[in-house]
Amino acid sequence: MALDRATVDQLAAELLEAERTRVPIAPLTERYPDLSVADAYAIQLALIDRKLAAGARVVGKKIGLTSLAMQRMLNVDQPDYGHLLDTMTLVEGGEMPIDELIQTRVEPEIAFVLKDDLVGPNVTREQALAATAYVTPALEIIDSRVRDWKIKLGDTVADNGSSARVVLGTAMTPPDAVDLRLVGCVLEKNGAVLSTAAGAAALGDPAVAVAWLANQLATFDIPLKAGEIIMPGALTKAEVVARGDIVRATYDRLGSVSVKFV
Numbered sequence: 001m002a003l004d005r006a007t008v009d010q011l012a013a014e015l016l017e018a019e020r021t022r023v024p025i026a027p028l029t030e031r032y033p034d035l036s037v038a039d040a041y042a043i044q045l046a047l048i049d050r051k052l053a054a055g056a057r058v059v060g061k062k063i064g065l066t067s068l069a070m071q072r073m074l075n076v077d078q079p080d081y082g083h084l085l086d087t088m089t090l091v092e093g094g095e096m097p098i099d100e101l102i103q104t105r106v107e108p109e110i111a112f113v114l115k116d117d118l119v120g121p122n123v124t125r126e127q128a129l130a131a132t133a134y135v136t137p138a139l140e141i142i143d144s145r146v147r148d149w150k151i152k153l154g155d156t157v158a159d160n161g162s163s164a165r166v167v168l169g170t171a172m173t174p175p176d177a178v179d180l181r182l183v184g185c186v187l188e189k190n191g192a193v194l195s196t197a198a199g200a201a202a203l204g205d206p207a208v209a210v211a212w213l214a215n216q217l218a219t220f221d222i223p224l225k226a227g228e229i230i231m232p233g234a235l236t237k238a239e240v241v242a243r244g245d246i247v248r249a250t251y252d253r254l255g256s257v258s259v260k261f262v
């Protein structure tokens with residue numbers, strides 16, 4: 001049974017307050033064991049609507065849980081998505097005040113920046129690539145407003161895909177210049193290698209993930225728009241960070257991106 005509007009709004013308000021105060025809440029799926037994915041997206045949209053009303057602006061979308069590593073970590077078997085806002089972007093080599101977040105983790109991705117709208121259904125990998133202006137190295141900083149990362153799919157969906165910040169690199173590579181499936185990635189913290197991966201970790205091909213998102217959003221009448229940043233999913237499992245850590249992701253032929261947690 002779908003949640004009523006009042007409950008959707010209440011849960012969105014709880015998540016927003018948890019983000020503001022940095023005091024996490026109990027898992028939504030514990031309080032509402034029958035919480036459906038549709039209910040969770042309704043909560044996410046209510047949350048985003050509140051942020052837009054406060055002056056934020058949508059600059060893109062993120063896909064989560066596209067890698068087997070992340071699906072295993074959260075015990076789910078399908079991707080999810082969330083919204084990227086202008087308040088979430090950081091510059092390459094910049095600093096992230098860790099006290100602004102609750103339980104911080106970071107993961108490497110290959111970001112797409114669109115030059116054309118991409119509207120589902122039936123978007124193909126080839127159409128996703130054709131609509132892309134360039135790809136660039138990226139880090140997604142994730143956080144959970146749900147206590148102890150004790151989340152199921154409904155919790156992370158409602159919580160805007162557990163997203164917090166996005167760091168984009170400065171190199172811009174045409175999407176057809178390399179085989180994105182084969183782009184290697186090395187994730188380092190304070191100079192030590194944490195993990196390695198390839199682009200194929202994101203649904204077999206990051207461009208397939210972008211097409212998947214366009215098709216999923218078609219059910220909500222939401223297009224991917226020219227100029228938007230699309231984060232197609234982590235290539236490795238999310239890594240825990242602390243104050244003072246410098247995290248860098250280096251990609252074969254695409255360049256690198258870094259952030260310092262302060």
